[in-house]
Structures are given as C-alpha cells and as structure tokens.
Amino acid sequence: MSTSVSAVYLHVVDAVVSKLRDEFINEGVDDSVLNELQGLWELKMMQCGVVQGPIERNSAPRGSGVPTPVHDLNVPYEGTEEYETPTAEMLFPPTPLQTPMQTPLPVEPGAYPYTPVGHSEYGTVPDTGAASADMKAGKPAPYMQPPSPWMNQRPLGVDVNVAYEEAREDEEGGGISQPQPPIKDFFMMTSGKRKREDYQPHILPNGYIPQQDGSGDSLDCSLQEKNSSNEAYAGTLHNRLKLQERKKADAAIASIIRMRRHSLTIPQCDGFDDVYDDGVRTEDYNTPSYYDPIPGNEVGTPKRTKAEASEDEEPPLNEDDDDEVDDLEQGDEEPNTNHLVLAQFEKVNRTKSKWKCTLKDGIMRLNNKDILFTKVSNNFLSTFLDLTLSIFLICSISTNQCFLKIQERL
Amino acid sequence: MATFELYRRSTIGMCLTETLDEMVSNGTLSPELAIQVLVQFDKSMTEALETQVKSKVSLKGHLHTYRFCDNVWTFILQDATFKSEECQENVGRVKIVACDSKLLSQ
Numbered sequence: 001m002s003t004s005v006s007a008v009y010l011h012v013v014d015a016v017v018s019k020l021r022d023e024f025i026n027e028g029v030d031d032s033v034l035n036e037l038q039g040l041w042e043l044k045m046m047q048c049g050v051v052q053g054p055i056e057r058n059s060a061p062r063g064s065g066v067p068t069p070v071h072d073l074n075v076p077y078e079g080t081e082e083y084e085t086p087t088a089e090m091l092f093p094p095t096p097l098q099t100p101m102q103t104p105l106p107v108e109p110g111a112y113p114y115t116p117v118g119h120s121e122y123g124t125v126p127d128t129g130a131a132s133a134d135m136k137a138g139k140p141a142p143y144m145q146p147p148s149p150w151m152n153q154r155p156l157g158v159d160v161n162v163a164y165e166e167a168r169e170d171e172e173g174g175g176i177s178q179p180q181p182p183i184k185d186f187f188m189m190t191s192g193k194r195k196r197e198d199y200q201p202h203i204l205p206n207g208y209i210p211q212q213d214g215s216g217d218s219l220d221c222s223l224q225e226k227n228s229s230n231e232a233y234a235g236t237l238h239n240r241l242k243l244q245e246r247k248k249a250d251a252a253i254a255s256i257i258r259m260r261r262h263s264l265t266i267p268q269c270d271g272f273d274d275v276y277d278d279g280v281r282t283e284d285y286n287t288p289s290y291y292d293p294i295p296g297n298e299v300g301t302p303k304r305t306k307a308e309a310s311e312d313e314e315p316p317l318n319e320d321d322d323d324e325v326d327d328l329e330q331g332d333e334e335p336n337t338n339h340l341v342l343a344q345f346e347k348v349n350r351t352k353s354k355w356k357c358t359l360k361d362g363i364m365r366l367n368n369k370d371i372l373f374t375k376v377s378n379n380f381l382s383t384f385l386d387l388t389l390s391i392f393l394i395c396s397i398s399t400n401q402c403f404l405k406i407q408e409r410l
Numbered sequence: 411m412a413t414f415e416l417y418r419r420s421t422i423g424m425c426l427t428e429t430l431d432e433m434v435s436n437g438t439l440s441p442e443l444a445i446q447v448l449v450q451f452d453k454s455m456t457e458a459l460e461t462q463v464k465s466k467v468s469l470k471g472h473l474h475t476y477r478f479c480d481n482v483w484t485f486i487l488q489d490a491t492f493k494s495e496e497c498q499e500n501v502g503r504v505k506i507v508a509c510d511s512k513l514l515s516q
Contacts, residue, residue, distance in 0.1 A: 008462045009422050015454040016426075016447065023446055033438055037429060037447070044425035339501045342416050345483050345508035355473055357483070359508055361459035363420040364467070366492060366499040370421055372459060373467040373494065381473040381487065 005370050006051045013041060050370045212240070339366045343376065355381035413452035414509050417459075426451055456514070467494045471504070481510045 017038045024034050045051040343362025349355070359376040417423050430447060433439040471490030477483070485506040492499045 008458055011462060012422065012451070012454050012458045015458065016450050019450055019454070020447060023450075024443065027440070027443055029439070029443065033433070036438065037433060040429040040432065041426050044428060045422060048421050048425060050421050339504040340419070341504060341506040341508075342420055343506070343508045344414070344416075344511035344514070346511050348478075348483055348508075355476070355485075357485070357506075357508070359506075360511060361456065361463070362508075363417060363422075363459070364492065364499075365421060366501050366504065369499070371465075371467070371492070371494065371497075371499070372463045373465050374459065374463045375466045376469055377466070380470050381485070 005372055008372060009045060009051055009370075010042075013038060013045075049368070340364070341366075343373075353382050357381070412513065413449055414456060414514065415448075415452055416507065416509050417452060417455040418448060419507075420455075422455070423451065465494050465496070467492055469493070474503075481513060483508045 017034060021031070021034060024031065042051060341359075341362055341364045343359040346358040346360055348357045357376070360374060362373050362376065364371040364373065418427060426448070430439065430444040434441055434444050469487075469490055469492045471487035473485060474488045475484070475486040477485075483506070485508075487504050487506065488502065490501050490504050492501070
C-alpha cells in the first residue's frame, strides 16, 4: 500500500518544521516555540482523527483506519484565509498602569483621564512610577526633561503645581475653583487671567520666543478662542510662558485623544468617553464641563437612537431577496457532512451536458475521511442546466423553431 | 514563488491555522512568523501531494453548480461517487474547489 494519509501529513509537518527552523533562529525565536507549534499541530490532527497517535518519528507507515470524528473542522472557520493580523491590543494588552500619572498634587493622587502617555513634551513630567509603567507597556516613553531651555529652569512638575496653588489662592475671575490636576485646568480653560507679577519666570535670553499671533497649535476651538482672548493679557512674559505650556499640553492631550479615538471601533455619542481598557478613569457625571469632547462628536444622539429603534421594529428590507436556489448551498446539510475536495485542475471541458475535469494533487474530505489523490480523470459530470440554457437561446430565434428544437432534444 | 493557499482549508491546514492563531493570541509567535509558517505549509503540502501520493481517483456525479472566477473552478456535485484503488465513497453533496495548476509552474 502506498504511503498512508497519516504518514503524508506527518511528513508535511516535519518538512514545514525543519524548513522553518532556520527562519525561527534568524528571527531570534527560541526552538521551543517551534516544538510547541509542532506538538499542538499534531495534537489537533489527532483529535480530528486524520493522524493516528502515538506519532512515531521513525516514519513507519500506519494504516489510516477508521477515523473517529471527534472534532469537526468543516464548520465555516471564523478566521480569514489570509492570516489575520492581530491588533495591537492583542499583542500588547494594555496594562492598567498605563494611564495614571502621579503628580505631587495633594488632591487627586489617582486617575487623570487625559494623562499623556509617552509624550515627552509635556511639561509636568510625572514621577518614575508611571514612566516605568509606560516602559512596561512596551511603548518607549522617554520621560526625560524636554529640551526647551526654559523648562530646564523648572523642577519637574513642581512649578506648575505651585502656579496651580497660586491660582487657587488668587481665584481671580474664574480661576480654578476645583481641585484638579493641571491637565483638567487646560480643559476647563477657565482663565488665563492669572497675573503673576511676583512670579519670576526663568527665561534664557537666547531661548524661548513665545507665540503671539494666536494659537494655531491646539485642536480644540474653545481653547483657541480662550487663548486668543488671553493674548490681550500676555503682556507679561509669565503669561506667555503659561500659554506656551498650555499649548504644548493641549497638543499632547489632542494626540492622546486621537489615539483613543482610533482605538474605539464605534464612536460613543452618549456623553462621556467610556474607555475602560486604558485603566482607571473616574467618571464624574456631576460636572459636565469635566469632559471636553472633540467637536464633531457632539451629535444629537437621541434622534439616532430613535431611528435605530424604529428600524428594529420594521422587518428587514432585504428579507425576500435571497434566491431559494442559493439556500441549497448553505442549506440543510449537517456541518459534519460538508464534503470538500481541494485540488488543482489541469483541464475542464464541457460537451453539451457533460463536463470532464482533470484534477491533480488533491485532498478530499469525504464522510469524515481524508483521501489524497494525485489525479482525478475520466470523470463524468452531467448537468440539467445545459438543457435550460439551450431552450433559452433557441427561443430567442423564433417561437416555432423553439418548440421543434425542444422536442428534438427531449 | 507563488503558492496555493487552497490547502489551508483542508483538515491539516485548519489544524495548523488554529494552532497558529492560538500561539499568536498568546503572544508566543509573531504574526509575521505565522504567515511564514503558512506559506511554507503551502509549499510543503503541494510538494508532498506531488511526490508522496500515488493514488488516482475517479468521480461521477450530478453537477449542481459550476463557477469559474479568478482562475478557480468551484463545482458542487450531488449524489457523487468517488472511486479509488482502496475504497469508494458516496456522498450526497460535495464541493470541489480547484485552482489552475499552470499558475504554479509559471
């Protein structure tokens, strides 16, 4: 007897593994991964019954026997034929430590929803805890000091807090009245009217040139408006510094929002951005101004939900469009008996109602058995479709001749 | 060299795909390597069928559907009989998917 199906499959497994061994080594993957792949693959084939275990590597041929249908693989496989590239989320599951950024503020040591991750330009550099968490998440987050010369003069994260506390002390004209981290301050954009005449900015003479032509850096229109209104007060150097700092933070926050938006498959239209996979987020529903949605997300959601609700009540519009003949293909067959032949064709001919195909190098799965062949020939496939086609063509010539021809054929 | 991804739909191909899916989900294997594995499988499977298999089969049946698209023939046969040297199989309905063998030799 020629080589059995089981032996051929094992030969294929061995061939694949041996030829990939070098590739795996080049990629720096351990050999154990390849062995694990081989083991799992063979185990699954044994479960399907196409390979008889235990597997002997001395290539002794075994009879295929009667396989036991343990596991059915003929159900439509949900994966795509092309290997589906896992998303970044599958490869790098986000760690819960990703978001919170510890600033020395006494008020909220925990969740800062718009903490920029991995953004080195952000002024308030957090402590190393969050930085290491970012490193752990696989994203290079060099939380180093920004190179701006004016930033060098400030201790990390302290100055902003000092300024922030000063704001709370002053509470001028809509100063920040709530205990919030600096990021929220930018979102609220309550005022840029804090006047810090007594605050000495540390500016190098050759370094920083503040932007005075209105902000084009921030994506948020409201921020831009408020920045432009703040320009009137930017007479002092300190205010310019604050603006610059704020704009950089805005850019950082905007990039985070873009990232989060990309990660969301369906944009949320019912209010707050419920992003749970990034970790902790405190949802404060009592303060609507807390959340600053990106313009464009502000959609009238109630109307949409109503439309969807009405659609659900109505029957689907394409209900009767399916051709009944097509149902036969999906039809009443049990999944177990979905017989399949995969092969290459050399020739496919048709003579009237007879089809002849020459196939080669194929795998057949029939009655839960795998059969391999090198050639299929001398086959005879009849069809009734050919008769129908003939009638149609002849009718187009003339009716009388049509009836005659049909009689001839029959 | 082009390969036929046809054989990935076979039992052995599906076992391999599932295994690779699991390993990529676990992070044990990178997707690029998984694709390389599949491509190598295509080549090895085609080669094994050419060299290792000697049996010939004949088939008969009623052609219910035929389709030729993108150089791939798809037939659906009803009440088909497959005869080989060792056995004979009768099935109520079978799908045949065949790629052009000339594409591989190009």
